[in-house]
Amino acid sequence: MELLSFGDTGWGDELFFATLMTIAVSIAAMAIGFIFALIFTPLKLSKNKTLNVIGNCYTTIIRGVPELLVIYLLFFGGTGAAMYAASIFGYDGYIEINAFITGALAIGIISGAYSTEVFRGAILSIDKGQFEASKVLGIKKYIQFYKIILPQMLRLSIPNLSNVWQITLKDTSLISVTGLVEIMRQSYIAAGSTRDPLFFYSVAAVLYLMLTFLSMKLINKLEIKYSKGY
Amino acid sequence: MISIFPSLLSGAVITLQLLVSSMFLGLIIGLIFAILRINKNPIINKFAYGYSYFFRGTPLLVQLYLIYYGLANIEFLRNSFFWVIIKEPYWCAIIAFSLNTGAYTSEILRSAFQTIKKGYIEAAQSLGVTKKITFYRIQLPIAIKQSLPAYGNEIILMLKGTSLASVITIMDLMGEARKVNVLTFKPFEAFITAGIIYLFITFIIHNIIKYLEKKYGFQT
Numbered sequence: 417m418e419l420l421s422f423g424d425t426g427w428g429d430e431l432f433f434a435t436l437m438t439i440a441v442s443i444a445a446m447a448i449g450f451i452f453a454l455i456f457t458p459l460k461l462s463k464n465k466t467l468n469v470i471g472n473c474y475t476t477i478i479r480g481v482p483e484l485l486v487i488y489l490l491f492f493g494g495t496g497a498a499m500y501a502a503s504i505f506g507y508d509g510y511i512e513i514n515a516f517i518t519g520a521l522a523i524g525i526i527s528g529a530y531s532t533e534v535f536r537g538a539i540l541s542i543d544k545g546q547f548e549a550s551k552v553l554g555i556k557k558y559i560q561f562y563k564i565i566l567p568q569m570l571r572l573s574i575p576n577l578s579n580v581w582q583i584t585l586k587d588t589s590l591i592s593v594t595g596l597v598e599i600m601r602q603s604y605i606a607a608g609s610t611r612d613p614l615f616f617y618s619v620a621a622v623l624y625l626m627l628t629f630l631s632m633k634l635i636n637k638l639e640i641k642y643s644k645g646y
Numbered sequence: 647m648i649s650i651f652p653s654l655l656s657g658a659v660i661t662l663q664l665l666v667s668s669m670f671l672g673l674i675i676g677l678i679f680a681i682l683r684i685n686k687n688p689i690i691n692k693f694a695y696g697y698s699y700f701f702r703g704t705p706l707l708v709q710l711y712l713i714y715y716g717l718a719n720i721e722f723l724r725n726s727f728f729w730v731i732i733k734e735p736y737w738c739a740i741i742a743f744s745l746n747t748g749a750y751t752s753e754i755l756r757s758a759f760q761t762i763k764k765g766y767i768e769a770a771q772s773l774g775v776t777k778k779i780t781f782y783r784i785q786l787p788i789a790i791k792q793s794l795p796a797y798g799n800e801i802i803l804m805l806k807g808t809s810l811a812s813v814i815t816i817m818d819l820m821g822e823a824r825k826v827n828v829l830t831f832k833p834f835e836a837f838i839t840a841g842i843i844y845l846f847i848t849f850i851i852h853n854i855i856k857y858l859e860k861k862y863g864f865q866t
Contacts, residue, residue, distance in 0.1 A: 480802070480848040481841040482809035484820055489841075492833035582703075589705035593813060600707060613715035621704045621712065628703040 419610060420619070427606045427616070434602035435623055441520050441588045441598060446581060448524025453531035460536050471532070478529035483587050487522040491594045494518055519591035527584040534580060538572040539565065571642045578635040582628055589624070599623050650826045650839060657822030658843050664736075664808045664818060668743035669801060675744060676751025680789075683756045694752065701749030706807050709746055714738040714814045739811040747804045754796045758789035791862055798855030802848050809844075819843060 422428040452474075459471030478486065491513075498511045542565060550560045592600035603620040607613035682694035701709065717723055717732050731737045762785055770780040812821035823840035827833045 477845065480845045482806040482820060482844060484809045484812070485823070485837055485841050485844065488824065488827070489833065489837040492827055493837065496833060586705040589707045592707070600705070607715060612719065613711065614717070614719040617708055617712040617716050621700070621708045624704045624708060625700065
């Protein structure tokens with residue numbers, strides 16, 4: 417137990433900050449994912465064939481390749497691309513992109529693909545009559561979206577979004593391969609320097625279980641709150 | 647791009663081996679735990695629930711590290727027969743993947759068992775069919791049919807999961823792609839080619855499941 421004490425002798429404080437880092441990356445990734453989802457959901461629902469194909473390509477490719485591949489591609493490829501871009505402007509030094517940004521972006525792209533599917537499903541399950549009714553009443557398109565479709569879409573997608581959140585939270589453990597010090601990386605370091613991998617990976621497992629458990633409780637509360645009146 | 651193809655394909659073979667063996671073991675584990683989950687005994691029930699909660703609530707990477715690095719820490723295991731198995735990264739990966747997919751499979755099968763209409767079982771009972779035959783000839787086939795779409799998703803998730811084997815030194819498709827990247831400094835070629843191979847495997851699995859669903863699934 418003294419291995420987990422706070423201060424210089426134990427790993428408690430390091431693991432605590434690592435947990436905060438995991439939460440921060442997950443939230444950032446989820447937010448980036450929402451942005452992607454808000455761009456690609458209309459594309460997937462669009463009647464235009466080309467836009468439709470673009471939307472389908474995004475979700476199919478991202479959900480069909482391993483998460484690790486996306487992370488590696490952004491991490492190794494991103495550095496190369498940034499250095500190439502900089503060399504055009506006459507800078508030839510080594511550029512390293514922040515591991516937090518690449519990590520959050522990579523996981524965000526992945527969670528965005530799942531969120532897109534969730535939003536698409538939610539919009540499709542809204543009764544068609546509502547679109548027609550608002551059209552008949554002469555409500556403008558964007559007001560129809562913000563005041564009628566969006567609130568219902570969010571309510572309908574909360575249960576599925578909680579799944580996406582769980583996937584995202586677990587996916588952040590993969591960012592450890594790029595060196596960002598979150599739970600997994602910190603346990604790896606601690607396990608390496610104390611030669612007690614069993615203990616530290618068990619602690620990591622417990623931390624992840626705690627995070628998933630607490631977020632489930634929180635999301636359940638949200639679900640009850642937004643389902644009022646139904 | 648062509649020169650890296652053979653090494654990536656040899657990696658893809660390892661990926662498929664990992665996938666097939668862990669799906670097979672995972673199916674057995676999943677079936678056992680699904681049966682334990684629908685058991686009325688609260689202790690057995692809780693145990694099965696705890697198993698699936700742990701493996702679904704923690705990242706696959708943690709489970710893999712726990713088995714590969716963690717189990718080697720236990721003196722008793724190191725001196726036993728099991729050491730032959732757990733010192734090999736390949737077997738550790740298969741154990742971790744099987745346990746992981748077993749947890750998800752048990753949930754899929756459990757929900758399939760629970761959605762079987764009571765009428766079927768009651769009808770079998772009133773016809774005097776024994777419990778064992780009811781299970782094997784009525785409950786199990788229906789549950790398998792119902793869980794086909796979800797199980798197809800699980801296979802694809804596991805295919806993506808096998809890429810983690812590369813972090814414990816197994817040269818699967820992902821591991822080969824990493825090697826190519828390190829040797830040639832061409833991350834885009836290496837990873838995009840690997841991505842295309844992964845997509846191709848996903849596509850084949852998707853179509854096989856679709857075919858099976860059409861042939862054996864419920865017509866809706």
